[in-house]
Amino acid sequence: MGSTNSTLLKIPNVEVLMRETGFSPAHIIRLHDRFKALDKEGRGYLCPQDFGAIKELAMNPIGDRIIGAFFSPRETVDFHTFVKILAHFRPVDKDRPKEPNSPEPINSRSNKLKFAFQLYDQDKDGKISRDELLKVLRAMLGMQVTEEQLESIADRTIQEADLDRDDAISFEEFRKSLEKVNIDHKMSIRFLR
Amino acid sequence: MGPFMSPFNNLLCMLLGISFTVWFTLLLVFIIVPAIFGLSFGIRNLYMKTLLKVFEWATVRMERGAKEKNHLLYKPYSLNGIIAKEPTSLEEELKGIRRNGSSRDLNGSASTTTGPSPSSSEFEMSDTFYFCRRGIESIVDDEVTKCFSAEELESWNLLTRSNYNFHHISTRLTVLWGLGVVIRYGFLLPLRLTLAITGVSLLVVFTTMIGFLPNGSMKNFLSEKVHLMCYRICVRALTAIITYHHSENKPKNGGICVANHTSPIDVIILASDGCYAMVGQIHGGLMGLIQKSMVKACPHIWFERSEVKDRHLVAKRLSDHVKDKSKLPILIFPEGTCINNTSVMMFKKGSFEIGSTVYPVAIKYDPRFGEAFWNSSKFGMVNYLLRMMSSWAIVCSVWYLPPMSRQEGEDAVQFANRVKAAIARQGGLVDLLWDGGLKRGKVKETFKEEQQKLYSKILVGTQEDRSRS
Numbered sequence: 001m002g003s004t005n006s007t008l009l010k011i012p013n014v015e016v017l018m019r020e021t022g023f024s025p026a027h028i029i030r031l032h033d034r035f036k037a038l039d040k041e042g043r044g045y046l047c048p049q050d051f052g053a054i055k056e057l058a059m060n061p062i063g064d065r066i067i068g069a070f071f072s073p074r075e076t077v078d079f080h081t082f083v084k085i086l087a088h089f090r091p092v093d094k095d096r097p098k099e100p101n102s103p104e105p106i107n108s109r110s111n112k113l114k115f116a117f118q119l120y121d122q123d124k125d126g127k128i129s130r131d132e133l134l135k136v137l138r139a140m141l142g143m144q145v146t147e148e149q150l151e152s153i154a155d156r157t158i159q160e161a162d163l164d165r166d167d168a169i170s171f172e173e174f175r176k177s178l179e180k181v182n183i184d185h186k187m188s189i190r191f192l193r
Numbered sequence: 194m195g196p197f198m199s200p201f202n203n204l205l206c207m208l209l210g211i212s213f214t215v216w217f218t219l220l221l222v223f224i225i226v227p228a229i230f231g232l233s234f235g236i237r238n239l240y241m242k243t244l245l246k247v248f249e250w251a252t253v254r255m256e257r258g259a260k261e262k263n264h265l266l267y268k269p270y271s272l273n274g275i276i277a278k279e280p281t282s283l284e285e286e287l288k289g290i291r292r293n294g295s296s297r298d299l300n301g302s303a304s305t306t307t308g309p310s311p312s313s314s315e316f317e318m319s320d321t322f323y324f325c326r327r328g329i330e331s332i333v334d335d336e337v338t339k340c341f342s343a344e345e346l347e348s349w350n351l352l353t354r355s356n357y358n359f360h361h362i363s364t365r366l367t368v369l370w371g372l373g374v375v376i377r378y379g380f381l382l383p384l385r386l387t388l389a390i391t392g393v394s395l396l397v398v399f400t401t402m403i404g405f406l407p408n409g410s411m412k413n414f415l416s417e418k419v420h421l422m423c424y425r426i427c428v429r430a431l432t433a434i435i436t437y438h439h440s441e442n443k444p445k446n447g448g449i450c451v452a453n454h455t456s457p458i459d460v461i462i463l464a465s466d467g468c469y470a471m472v473g474q475i476h477g478g479l480m481g482l483i484q485k486s487m488v489k490a491c492p493h494i495w496f497e498r499s500e501v502k503d504r505h506l507v508a509k510r511l512s513d514h515v516k517d518k519s520k521l522p523i524l525i526f527p528e529g530t531c532i533n534n535t536s537v538m539m540f541k542k543g544s545f546e547i548g549s550t551v552y553p554v555a556i557k558y559d560p561r562f563g564e565a566f567w568n569s570s571k572f573g574m575v576n577y578l579l580r581m582m583s584s585w586a587i588v589c590s591v592w593y594l595p596p597m598s599r600q601e602g603e604d605a606v607q608f609a610n611r612v613k614a615a616i617a618r619q620g621g622l623v624d625l626l627w628d629g630g631l632k633r634g635k636v637k638e639t640f641k642e643e644q645q646k647l648y649s650k651i652l653v654g655t656q657e658d659r660s661r662s
Contacts, residue, residue: 034333055627056331059640061648062321066328089329119321136321141652142645153316153652161318169318178319186322189330 017080021087021106027191031086035079045076061140065119072118088115091188112187113178117171127168130154224388228425237434237586241562244585247369248561254366316652324644336536336625377583385430385582392426393479397486399423404489413519416490417468424465433587435462442593443467444522444552447515449544452554453616454526455534456567457574458581459556462589469524470494470514474501492520508543515549522552527609533566534558536623537616540609550596553612555620559588592619 008014008025011032018028036042038050048067057063070077070085077085090107104111120128120136133154141150161169161177169177227233399419406412428435443466444450450469452459463469471493475481484495494514500506514520527540534557545551558565563584567577581587594615599608617624 031333038332051332054331054335056335057328059644060324060328060331061641061644062324063328066325066332086329086333089326116322116325119325120318137316140321140324140645141649142642144646144649145652157316157318174318181319181322183322186319187326189326189333 011079013080017083021083022090022093023083023087023191028083031083032079035082045078046070046082047076061142062119062136065122065136065139068122069115069118072124088112089187089189091190092184107188109183110175112183113175114171116187117174120169120174127166127170128174129168130158133157133169220384220387224429225391225426228429229422231421231425237429237432240432241434241586241588244562251366251369320648336627377585381432382579382583385432388426388430389582392423392430393483395426396420396423397483400486400490404486413491419490420468420487421465424461427461428465431458431461431581431587432585433458433462433589435466435588436590437466438590438592439595440466440593442552442595444469444554444593444596445550446520446522447518448522448550448552448596449511449515449547450522450524450552450554451527451540451544451612451616452524452556453534453537453620453622454528454531455556455558456531456565456577456581458565458587459526460524462556462591463524463554466591468521470521471524472496472511474498494523504543508547511544512547512549515547527613531567531569533568534560534622536625537613537620538625539628540613542605542609545599545609545612546605548599550598551608551612552596553594553616555592555594555616555622557590557592557620557622559590562586562588565589590620594619 008029011017011028014028017023018025023031035046038054039046040050040053048071051057051067051070057066060066070081074081084106087106088111092107092109093105117128118124120132122132122135134150137150137153158167158169161173163173163176164170223234223236396419400416403412403415403419406415450463452463460471464471468491470491471487473484473495475484475495475497484493487493488495492514494510496507496510511523514523523544525544527544528538529541532538563581563586565581565587572580597608597612597615599605603611614624616622
């Protein structure tokens with residue numbers, strides 16, 4: 001069972017959380033401390049302003065989209081949600097046996113792609129429209145490029161990825177265009193022991 | 194009734210009188226007189242060694258107790274943080290993505306060279322992954338938030354305020370802790386308050402008196418002696434045990450002394466070993482009184498609130514001061530705010546533009562005896578001073594680094610960074626590029642623009658090549 005730590009005991013349903021996300025007890029404790037550090041007023045949940053206070057995130061060109069990914073169907077983030085979303089970024093467990101009845105782990109390649117997809121697809125209609133693509137490009141490039149350059153980049157991207165010619169990129173087309181990319185490496189962060 | 198009370202009253206008065214006299218004599222002999230002459234009996238060092246032994250014992254007891262009860266005692270924090278951050282930059286990352294397989298074919302005409310030339314660096318949808326990952330990494334662990342909270346200790350120093358996992362481990366330990374509370378609040382705190390009040394009053398009184406003398410070497414000499422004496426009393430008021438290294442590099446007249454900033458006590462620590470001209474804003478109340486009397490004895494640089502915003506005025510007054518070689522070296526803390534003494538944040542370039550010799554000083558506190566960092570969002574000044582005076586001691590090391598000047602072709606920012614790196618290296622602190630102003634202010638848009646510029650150079654730079662060919 002391992003050592004009983006009083007911090008772990010204070011978190012409700014922590015066993016379920018560990019099983020669903022695959023984080024170890026040590027990781028959960030550290031994430032809990034981080035959660036408390038971000039929750040400056042000690043309310044037990046986080047709001048968008050708490051994330052906005054992280055300076056490095058505020059400097060990130062797509063920082064507000066990442067915050068949106070935490071908050072889109074909800075207004076506050078409790079510890080469970082916080083951990084579950086961060087679990088997307090755990091490295092893929094290579095030696096996990098494929099049980100046919102168990103649900104797909106949160107950090108599977110497919111779920112990582114779904115997370116990335118929602119950064120583009122802000123209106124959640126399951127497709128990245130040309131407009132949405134332009135918005136992401138503008139966020140990442142700022143005022144450094146002209147409107148024409150942006151449009152040509154967007155056009156070319158859609159042309160290459162859009163296989164059914166509906167002028168938008170669905171999730172399947174998104175996945176197909178990235179099939180050679182090492183998603184596990186690019187969308188994982190290494191948690192120390 | 195009458196005759197019975199009076200002998201008791203007399204006895205009581207006599208006892209009180211005697212104890213006060215003894216108290217003040219001890220104070221005078223052991224603390225104030227040595228402070229005047231800059232001597233030391235070594236009492237504080239002995240005190241420090243005793244305390245360390247007690248802390249070791251306490252930690253061992255706690256560890257043993259924790260093992261018996263199978264608790265996880267310390268947080269499993271390594272100093273490196275929760276996650277291993279990849280040290281790659283945006284460019285390397287994007288090159289990596291391209292090399293791992295892009296969905297595009299490489300046109301034969303574009304690639305005239307073999308090797309990793311970025312001729313096929315065009316936008317790919319996986320480019321967002323880099324920014325996404327960096328964003329999530331900063332949510333899990335970021336450098337700036339850590340700088341503004343007190344450092345965590347690995348052993349316990351019998352102060353509840355620095356122990357986050359305090360359980361009742363053993364009766365003996367709790368008794369020791371209780372004894373510690375009694376000593377600190379019952380004995381040390383009143384003693385220190387007395388000394389502090391003495392030190393400050395003497396400073397105000399003597400500097401005002403010296404202010405009546407005509408300007409000249411006598412005035413400077415006396416002013417120096419008085420300032421040193423009062424600061425030394427204040428040092429003893431905090432039971433600060435300071436080790437000065439490399440005193441041969443002490444700042445000289447006409448120079449600027451820069452140091453890293455952890456708390457308002459830094460000023461007292463530096464000023465008890467040498468005379469400086471202070472720079473700051475005029476406050477009201479007691480602080481303002483002290484400032485006004487200090488400036489009568491020797492020229493300090495105090496600004497009105499309205500003048501602080503005017504950068505040219507500030508720069509002019511500072512450079513006028515350093516040009517006059519008879520005036521004392523200026524003491525400046527370029528970080529602009531208190532940092533928690535594990536790292537050094539960006540130095541504001543104002544003091545480095547003036548063009549005089551800079552004398553860097555590194556100050557490192559030993560957190561085992563009391564956390565010196567002033568978290569101004571959590572505690573006010575009075576609260577902070579009370580905490581300082583009820584800690585065991587303030588132990589710190591001061592290193593005087595060799596003087597530096599701005600070199601040819603180096604601008605103020607590069608010079609500031611060079612000085613900052615030297616201070617960080619000497620003090621064993623982490624050298625960060627972040628601005629201490631981030632404690633309170635919002636992030637400037639320019640930082641985001643930097644990242645956008647970098648990314649666009651990788652993409653658009655190559656598009657221009659394509660249109661040319």
